[in-house]
Amino acid sequence: MPGVARRLMDADGIAPAEVRYRRATRTVIAEMARGDPAPAGVARLATLVGLTR
Template identity: 70%
Template sequence: MGGTLLVQVALAAAGCGEHHRADELTDRAAGIAAGLRGYDDTYRTSCGPIAVELARVVVAAASVAPAEVRCRPLARTLIAEVARGHAAPAGVARLATLVGLTR
């Protein structure tokens, strides 16, 4: 399974409350991302260390304080900035939609 898909599945698991499984999946994605070089991303999937770390932050936030992710202005600002970025991970885009930052 590719790193990008692992990140997506991890974010979905976190959204369903499967936080332990989400952690396992992000660890697997991190292993894949660590082995990539800049030119290995032929299909521009953006599965690199930064995407994996962002997924870890979202997974951790969803497991510790899901309401904080939805309600805190700082969290909302961060999610909005990442979601507006070029090629934002689908999980971030989904999270932005869930907290009402996109339509």
């Protein structure tokens, strides 16, 4: 999944609203954030969109 994490980070840099508010993207972020360990960028993004504390 490292490729997916990189793509999410790239997309968030280009169009943050598209990444942060689309349900499908939020689902992918949530699934990746549950991984052990979650990629740092995904963990940060999950926190920004309110999926983690």
